[in-house]
Amino acid sequence: MTQLQINMAVQVLRTMLAWATALLLFFPLGWLVLTAFKTELQAISVPPLFFFKPTLENFSIVQERSDYMLYAQNSLITSVASTALGLALAFPAAYSMVFFSGKHTKDILMWMLSTKMMPAVGALVPIYVIAQVSGLLDSRTALIIIFTLSNLPIMVWMLYSHLKEIPGEILEASRMDGATLWQEFRLVLLPLTMGGLASTGLLCLVLSWNEAFWSLNLTAAKAGTLAALIAQYSSPEGLFWAKLSAASFMAIGPIVVFGWFSQKQLVQGLTFGAVK
Amino acid sequence: MKLKASLALAFGLVTGMAHSATELVIATVNNPHMIEMHRQSKSFEAANPDIKLKWVTLEEGVLRQRVTNDIATKGGQFDIMTIGMYETPIWGKKGWLAEVKPTAEYDADDLLPAMRNGLSVDGKLYAVPFYGESSMLMYRKDLADKAGITVKERPTWTEVKDLAVKIHDPKNGVYGICLRGKPGWGDNMAFLSTLVNTFGGQWFDMNWKPQLDSKPWKDAITFYVDLLKNYGPPGSSANSFNEILALYNEGKCGMWIDATIAASLITDPGQSKVADKVAFAQAPTMVTPKGANWLWAWSLAIPAGSQKVEAAQKFILWATSKEYINQVGKDVGWGRVPTGTRKSTYANAEFLKAAKFATAEKLAIDTANPNDSTLPKSPYVGVQFAAIPEFQSIGIAVGQQMSAALAGKTSIDDALKAGQVAADREMKKAGYYK
Amino acid sequence: MKRLLPRILMAPSIITLFLWMIVPLVMSIYFSVIHYNLMQPERVGFVGLANFEYFITDPSFITATVNTLLLLGTVIVITVVFGTMIALLTDSPFPGRNIVRVLLISPFFVMPTVNALLWKNMMMHPIYGILAQVWMFFGATPVDWLTDWPLWSVIVIVSWQWLPFATLIFVTSLQSMDREQLEASRMDGANYLQQLRYLYLPHMARSVAVVVMIEMIFLLSIFAEIYTTTGGGPGDASTNMAFMIFKQALLNFDAGVASAGALFAVVLANIAAVFLIRMVGKNLDK
Numbered sequence: 001m002t003q004l005q006i007n008m009a010v011q012v013l014r015t016m017l018a019w020a021t022a023l024l025l026f027f028p029l030g031w032l033v034l035t036a037f038k039t040e041l042q043a044i045s046v047p048p049l050f051f052f053k054p055t056l057e058n059f060s061i062v063q064e065r066s067d068y069m070l071y072a073q074n075s076l077i078t079s080v081a082s083t084a085l086g087l088a089l090a091f092p093a094a095y096s097m098v099f100f101s102g103k104h105t106k107d108i109l110m111w112m113l114s115t116k117m118m119p120a121v122g123a124l125v126p127i128y129v130i131a132q133v134s135g136l137l138d139s140r141t142a143l144i145i146i147f148t149l150s151n152l153p154i155m156v157w158m159l160y161s162h163l164k165e166i167p168g169e170i171l172e173a174s175r176m177d178g179a180t181l182w183q184e185f186r187l188v189l190l191p192l193t194m195g196g197l198a199s200t201g202l203l204c205l206v207l208s209w210n211e212a213f214w215s216l217n218l219t220a221a222k223a224g225t226l227a228a229l230i231a232q233y234s235s236p237e238g239l240f241w242a243k244l245s246a247a248s249f250m251a252i253g254p255i256v257v258f259g260w261f262s263q264k265q266l267v268q269g270l271t272f273g274a275v276k
Numbered sequence: 277m278k279l280k281a282s283l284a285l286a287f288g289l290v291t292g293m294a295h296s297a298t299e300l301v302i303a304t305v306n307n308p309h310m311i312e313m314h315r316q317s318k319s320f321e322a323a324n325p326d327i328k329l330k331w332v333t334l335e336e337g338v339l340r341q342r343v344t345n346d347i348a349t350k351g352g353q354f355d356i357m358t359i360g361m362y363e364t365p366i367w368g369k370k371g372w373l374a375e376v377k378p379t380a381e382y383d384a385d386d387l388l389p390a391m392r393n394g395l396s397v398d399g400k401l402y403a404v405p406f407y408g409e410s411s412m413l414m415y416r417k418d419l420a421d422k423a424g425i426t427v428k429e430r431p432t433w434t435e436v437k438d439l440a441v442k443i444h445d446p447k448n449g450v451y452g453i454c455l456r457g458k459p460g461w462g463d464n465m466a467f468l469s470t471l472v473n474t475f476g477g478q479w480f481d482m483n484w485k486p487q488l489d490s491k492p493w494k495d496a497i498t499f500y501v502d503l504l505k506n507y508g509p510p511g512s513s514a515n516s517f518n519e520i521l522a523l524y525n526e527g528k529c530g531m532w533i534d535a536t537i538a539a540s541l542i543t544d545p546g547q548s549k550v551a552d553k554v555a556f557a558q559a560p561t562m563v564t565p566k567g568a569n570w571l572w573a574w575s576l577a578i579p580a581g582s583q584k585v586e587a588a589q590k591f592i593l594w595a596t597s598k599e600y601i602n603q604v605g606k607d608v609g610w611g612r613v614p615t616g617t618r619k620s621t622y623a624n625a626e627f628l629k630a631a632k633f634a635t636a637e638k639l640a641i642d643t644a645n646p647n648d649s650t651l652p653k654s655p656y657v658g659v660q661f662a663a664i665p666e667f668q669s670i671g672i673a674v675g676q677q678m679s680a681a682l683a684g685k686t687s688i689d690d691a692l693k694a695g696q697v698a699a700d701r702e703m704k705k706a707g708y709y710k
Numbered sequence: 711m712k713r714l715l716p717r718i719l720m721a722p723s724i725i726t727l728f729l730w731m732i733v734p735l736v737m738s739i740y741f742s743v744i745h746y747n748l749m750q751p752e753r754v755g756f757v758g759l760a761n762f763e764y765f766i767t768d769p770s771f772i773t774a775t776v777n778t779l780l781l782l783g784t785v786i787v788i789t790v791v792f793g794t795m796i797a798l799l800t801d802s803p804f805p806g807r808n809i810v811r812v813l814l815i816s817p818f819f820v821m822p823t824v825n826a827l828l829w830k831n832m833m834m835h836p837i838y839g840i841l842a843q844v845w846m847f848f849g850a851t852p853v854d855w856l857t858d859w860p861l862w863s864v865i866v867i868v869s870w871q872w873l874p875f876a877t878l879i880f881v882t883s884l885q886s887m888d889r890e891q892l893e894a895s896r897m898d899g900a901n902y903l904q905q906l907r908y909l910y911l912p913h914m915a916r917s918v919a920v921v922v923m924i925e926m927i928f929l930l931s932i933f934a935e936i937y938t939t940t941g942g943g944p945g946d947a948s949t950n951m952a953f954m955i956f957k958q959a960l961l962n963f964d965a966g967v968a969s970a971g972a973l974f975a976v977v978l979a980n981i982a983a984v985f986l987i988r989m990v991g992k993n994l995d996k
Contacts, residue, residue: 015806018804019806021796022813025813025814025817025874026813026816026817028832029820031832032828032832041525044838045838048838048840065314065333093719093723095719096717096720100716110983110987113983114731114983115731116927117927117976117980118735119931119933119952119972119975121931121956121960121968122738122968122975124960125737125746125748125959125965126734126738128345128351130733132349132351137353148726149726152723154927157920157923157924158920161916164916195886196882199879203878206819210819210822212822212823216338217342217345220354221331222330228332231335232306232334233306233335234823234827234938239518239521239522244824248821248824252820255819256819341960344749344963345960345963348748349748366749460941510837513943513944514856528837665749665750668961668962669961672941672942672961673957675941676942677945679941680943680947682944683858685944685945686944698769701764701768
């Protein structure tokens with residue numbers, strides 16, 4: 001076999017393996033999506049049904065029973081606000097740690113991570129009391145603050161890692177060309193870190209979106225997020241599996257769509273070839 | 277024309293100012309009856325335009341954590357809480373609940389005595405029952421007939437075991453008996469508590485010492501593990517109400533002892549493959565009939581110190597009234613009304629026609645008495661639980677051990693010993709004894 | 711000026727994080743030495759180390775600690791190893807790569823509670839779960855995963871959820887690899903394994919460190935999945951420290967013991983961190 005044929009065979013094998021892995025890993029989630037369109041009886045039938053007549057009844061039940069728009073709105077606002085706020089706080093910090101690193105940089109990074117060492121369960125009563133005293137129970141503000149601060153260490157770490165990939169010479173060069181800090185940021189740094197910012201932002205968006213512990217314990221009728229929607233369907237008396245699948249589908253739908261569209265940003269990397 | 281318009285406007289403004297709506301935040305469980313209450317509440321809002329309802333629906337475990345946190349810290353997040361027969365005596369005694377003062381037309385005497393007593397402390401009513409349940413035996417009449425066995429109205433456990441042996445047929449996908457095994461004070465321990473009761477045992481003696489090292493406990497758990505391991509479905513140690521419901525509806529369970537509310541679900545042709553093959557009997561007994569069937573009511577209560585007691589009470593009385601039950605019966609059918617609360621429901625011909633399980637259910641509720649559910653005298657209230665705050669964590673610790681024993685991960689003796697140690701630790705820490 | 715700028719840039723993050731950390735920490739320390747049970751508001755007072763003693767003397771304490779570390783270590787190993795493999799697999803373009811990427815990332819979007827229920831009911835249930843069907847198809851008796859292998863089942867569930875995270879980070883890291891260098895090495899006759907050892911893996915070292923540290927933080931406080939699937943059982947086979955704290959905080963409503971437990975968890979986390987830093991920390995600064 002020629003080298004070309006070997007390469008092609010390897011390529012085909014790789015493609016097949018990649019697809020197989022992806023489909024296998026996606027299967028449980030795909031099953032969830034399928035179940036959203038089944039009736040409750042179909043959902044638990046043995047052997048499992050792959051082919052069935054789909055129905056939209058679960059979605060209309062969920063819609064009728066719960067205020068999806070309110071929950072979705074709250075999820076959207078709290079996730080986006082906390083991600084934006086977090087990026088605004090984390091980026092300067094990561095920047096200075098990378099390009100002005102001192103002997104305490106690693107310590108500070110470790111300390112930031114250590115702020116997350118207390119399990120949320122353990123901090124429930126203190127936080128609840130604080131929220132109550134400051135009148136922030138059942139408010140989006142409280143959730144935004146908590147999400148931002150919970151995710152901040154992660155964001156700093158990830159941005160630190162991304163920024164570390166950028167060779168300092170590029171920035172030095174631009175600075176020597178007379179660029180101000182803002183120009184340096186906008187024209188040189190930002191394009192290079194797009195991928196990093198996007199992936200950090202997306203991950204923190206997902207973390208806030210899926211955050212259930214604080215969302216459930218600190219909210220009541222006004223500020224509930226989609227996590228509260230899920231908690232309505234997760235374990236009642238009677239069959240619930242199809243409805244829960246539909247509710248989950250409605251809860252994660254927006255973020256999956258968002259993830260799909262930000263694909264390009266995520267994999268847009270640093271193009272060192274062009275730089276060199 | 278202009279005059280009419282301005283008069284209308286003025287009238288609108290005046291009435292608008294006079295009616296500033298009271299907003300009630302209601303915390304409730306996501307059970308079918310509650311969901312129906314949410315739907316029906318639009319008629320309440322229409323009849324009471326000065327009251328606006330906001331709903332927070334959560335699953336049972338989360339709900340309980342949320343409302344307990346709120347009421348204990350006087351958070352004031354909820355104006356009406358859905359609580360059970362476990363919380364009501366505890367919170368009522370602590371003075372955390374506002375006393376409910378039923379109106380004459382509410383006819384509080386129509387409430388089933390077991391329900392009313394279970395939700396009162398020192399004669400004062402602290403919550404109104406929305407729907408109530410006991411536990412009973414639900415068996416497949418067709419399988420029993422095939423085995424040639426007639427089930428008595430109140431069978432013994434020996435008879436039940438005998439029937440299970442005869443109808444156990446795993447090759448054809450039928451298991452003799454399905455029982456709860458999932459760890460949890462309201463899951464497997466709800467059932468096991470009644471089993472221990474009827475074997476002559478109790479949770480705590482009059483000195484509040486846990487009794488897991490007593491003979492009735494040993495006998496009961498040994499019987500349970502033997503029965504379920506040999507004549508039950510695989511994976512029982514993770515099964516609770518929903519899991520067994522799914523199995524039963526698929527026709528896989530020959531017998532099931534669980535909440536009476538299951539009856540309406542397994543006889544519903546829309547979701548059950550064996551809807552017309554089910555028959556009912558009382559929960560089996562062994563040494564004593566005391567405490568053999570449990571008692572539970574999901575009820576509505578108002579936190580003490582609430583500023584909206586009047587409006588809240590209006591709602592909770594409406595939701596648990598005869599009128600409400602009639603409304604649901606006419607709207608969605610008499611098979612789906614909330615049951616287990618009022619004598620008048622069981623005297624209603626249409627209800628009896630739609631619900632074949634009605635008589636068995638009422639008998640079960642009537643014979644359950646949280647104040648007298650154990651053979652030896654007990655210091656606590658409750659049939660399938662002890663109404664003390666420590667019970668939740670004791671219950672789950674013991675529940676985990678029982679589940680492990682069922683799964684064969686630990687011996688029954690070790691499981692009981694571990695449960696006893698856990699219970700003893702909690703009771704000591706809480707100061708019941710040194 | 712040079713010293714001032716970095717300080718100003720870092721200040722907002724550090725100050726807010728400091729407050730976020732210090733206030734609950736101080737309150738937890740305070741609660742841990744008093745009697746504070748929500749259900750017994752009348753009983754107050756200093757109890758010294760009694761809460762700590764109570765937490766440690768729990769028969770499940772040692773098992774819970776071991777389980778916590780076991781869960782942590784195994785999930786990290788699984789996600790890092792498989793994440794790297796998948797990232798390398800999808801590194802060079804192939805038809806449908808974008809779709810594959812989306813499929814791979816999706817499990818991370820599922821809420822942990824839903825994830826747990828999905829696996830418990832749909833996949834692992836011994837009668838109508840998918841895995842049971844597969845087992846029966848091959849003529850074997852289905853395994854009761856959650857009963858017989860509780861901790862491993864939880865590990866599988868958690869790994870499935872976190873694998874996309876690791877994959878995503880590694881994929882992004884690979885994107886910044888120097889393609890020219892790779893090309894040059896191939897010209898020089900290096901095979902794939904050599905490229906792996908000398909080019910790919912060293913480049914990914916830092917992102918591995920980041921993934922390990924971040925996962926450590928999250929995995930130490932996992933309890934929602936355990937609560938939903940096994941309830942910590944059978945017995946205490948799948949109980950971890952966060953679950954024990956949960957029992958105290960939200961079943962017993964004993965904020966005193968819960969706070970004591972939380973402080974233990976912090977100690978445990980610090981120990982794990984020291985250990986992990988020793989293993990991967992040097993890669994952070996490269």
